[in-house]
Amino acid sequence: MEKTIELINTRIRDGNARAIRADQMPDIVDELGVEGALREVDVVTTGTFGAMCSSGAFFNFGHSDPPIRMEKVWMNEVEAYAGIAAVDAYLGATQKSETQGISYGGAHVLEDLVAGNSVRLRAQSRGTDCYPRKTLEIDLTLEDMNQATMVNPRNSYQSYVAASNTSDRTLHTYMGTLLPNAGNVSYSGAGCLSPIPNDPGLRTIGSGVPIFLCGAEGMIIGEGTQASPGNGFGTLMTTGDMNDMSTDFLRAATFKGYNSTLYVGLGVPIPVLDEEVVRQTAVRDEDLKTTIADYGVSNRNRPDLREVTYAELKSGLxxxxxxxxxxxxxxSYKKALEVADELKSWVEGGRMQLALPTRRINTEKTARPMRDRARAPQVRDIMNTSLVTISEDEKIQTAAKRLLRGEINHLPVLDDTNRLVGIVTTFDIAKAVASNGKGGTVRDIMTKRVVYTSPAEAVDVATRKLEMNNISALPVVDENGKLAGILSAINLGKLFERGWKR
Amino acid sequence: MKLLVTFSRKGGKQPLIAQTVKDTGVLINVERAFIESNEGEVLIDVPDEDTEIISAAMEKAGARVKKIEDSVIRDESECVNCGACISVCPQDVLSFDETWTLCIDSSKCVLCGKCVEACPHQALSLLP
Structure with missing residues (x-):
């Protein structure tokens, strides 16, 4: 048995369609079997409500008198992109306020507009024959504009990598606060309620398909940016009219130490056409896997700590x-459920009819990393390899002499097997002399908890370590645990001296 | 019951907590302490039935005592029940109920403020 989209839409128009929330589908299939579920269920509604940074809206403000060609535009002091026609602009959710920083961003402007608040529009121009006006400042509400069309380049990830942090300091990331020593795990996505996991083959999800977007009847444009459905990370580009949106399903947020972002409520209704759709929508959280990545490592390829299912993540431990x-x-899973429930009431109430994709999304595609032509400078390119070291049993005076002779400020301390066990600085020696006189050994005054780097670490990462720890040098330890050099603030100058090249 | 005790140290360094334990015979659990040169603030946990005795003893010794009941305040209009706060709490104050709604058990709170920082929606604050 198969059902056509026309049949399903007829049932929706007649008010006879039966819609089921995606998380309830597995139990229904268990009870009725695949054939029975196909007969009984017409539409499966999905939902998700989470941070989707790649979101924003196009505005057309209407022409002023005298007219202006807006070259630069700010909305509540958040800059919008105005490099399009005279009174059009695109405001991105993560653009930060020029006066309030990340605590108020593009996302907050969008929420203010949807809430019905007015927003101060400020524009600048050089003035032309056809557009003589040079500046403009006015308060506008959503109603005052010709269009406020949300266009989100990347929404609704199929699944997302969960995050933990094995480093020894708290990280503030787009995955929230990550406690040191793998003290917590954060994740995103509604699992079995999310749209794409219910149709990983993207048969019913594609261009032109009507969706729930922040409370409005929106539409899928096509594949989202960075879409990678070939390895389980599909995304969607979406659009909807902001005039129909509600702050129940659109919320601005700020991740401390990171940025502003927009929480988007999004749901796709999936027409139950055949047994294949029934089987796909019967997916459970236990079947949906992702990995926990170590955000304590600042590489593009963060190491995976383990594989995990959405069932485990949702269990809380x-x-x-x-x-x-x-x-x-x-x-928010609670909000995701609300999205799917709302969508269900739209379908059963005859408000939203469904459509099949006018263009299918390529399910084979995978996103590639940037093709680096110029490798970013690594520590090995600029580190100092002429090493002056000391052993932990030597006298403090010996250490002082060695620092003087080498005209250096940092002395790595090695044990009998040439392993790095500490570091002594000119400051440590001054402190020792000031308090205890010159007696004692290096072991007594050295810093034992050494912050270090490796030859292959990016200079940007090493520089951040210097800043975060308020220090001026890092010993460089190679993969065998041997001291390979030292990176001091002075070495960083090499990057500017002659322009770093491969 | 948790009590927030503030005291001045201008009159010398009195062993406020030790003295209170000795005088009342009630065992006090110190959850957090901020001691500066002029003043101090200590969060203590005492058995519910001894709250009044301890408060009275400490107030007599010149300290100010405040009962901590609703330590974490949630702005319902901002909270979206995401749960970003749950895993950063060292005391298991925050959790979901069966409807995925955030629940707050303030009796375990030690006022560390980690949840306030972790909330993406700026919906949480500590008692004023």
Whole structure:
């Protein structure tokens, strides 16, 4: 048995369509079987509500008198992109306020507009024959504009990598607060309620398909930017009219130490056409896997700590290295359920009819990393390899002499097997002399908890370590645990001296 | 019951907590302490039935005592029930109920403020 989209739409128009929330589908299929579920269920509604940075809106403000060609535009002091026609602009959710920083961003402007608040529009221009006006400042509400069309380049990730942090300091990331020593795990996505996991083959999800977007009847434009459905990370580009949106399903947020972002409520209704659709929509959280990545490592390829299912993540506790670690969701499952329920009422109430994709999304595609022509400078390119070191049993006076002779400020301390066990600075020696006189050994005054780098680490990462720890040099330790050099603030000058090249 | 005790140290360094334990015989659990040169603030946990005795003893010794009941305040209009706060709390104050609604058990709170920082929606604050 198969059902056509026309049949399903007829049932919707007649008010006879039966819609089921995606999280309830597995139990229905267990009860009725695949054939029975196909007969009984016409539409499966999905939903997600989470931080989607790649969101924003196009505005047309209407022409002023005398007219202006807006070259630069700010909305509540958040800059919008105005490099399009005279009174059009695109405001991105993550653009920060020039006066309030990340605590008020593009996302907050969007929320203010949807809430019905007026927004101060400020524009600048050089003035032309056809557009003589040079400046403009006015308060506008959503109603005052010709269009306020949300266009989100990347929404609704199929699944997203969960985050933990094995470093020894708290990180503030787009995945929220990550406690040191893998103290917590954060994740995003609604699992079995999310749209794409219910149709990973993208048969019913594609260009032109009507969706729920922040409370409005929106539409899928096509594949989202950075879409990678070939390896389980599909995304969608979406659009909708902001006039129909509600702050129940559109919220601005700020991740401390990171940026502003927009929480978007999005749901796709999936027509139950055949047994294949029934089987796909019967997916459970237990079947949906992602990985927990280590955000304590600042590489593009963060190491995976373990594989995990959405069922484990949603349970609140995940086992890592034999310990139970608490999880935090960044997206709201409660809100995702509300999205799917709302969509269900639209379908059953005859308000929204469905459509099949006018263009299918390529499910084979995978996103590539940037093709680096110029490798970013690494520590090995600029580190100092002429090493002056000391052993921990030597006298403090010996250390002082060695620093003087080498005209250096940092002395790595090595043990009998040439392993780095500490570091002594001119400051440590001055402190020792001031308080205890010159007696004692290097071991007594050295810093034992050494912050270090490696030859292959990016200079940008090493520089951040210097800043975060308020220090001026890092010993460089190679993969065998041997001291390979030292990177001091002075070496960083090499990057500017002659322009770094491969 | 948790009590926030503030005291001045201008009159010398009195062993306020030790003295209170000795005088009342009630065991006090110190959850957090900020001691500066002029003043101090200590969050203590005492058995519910001994709250009044401890408060009275400490107030007599010149300290100010405040009962901590609703320490974490949630702005319902901002909170979206995401749960970003749950895993950063060292005391298991925050959790979901069966409807994925955020629940706050303030009796365990030690006022560390980690949840306030972690909230993407700036919906949480500590008691004024």
């Amino acid at each position: 995940v086992e890592m290295d034999g310990e139970e670690v608490k999880t935090s969701s960044l997206s």
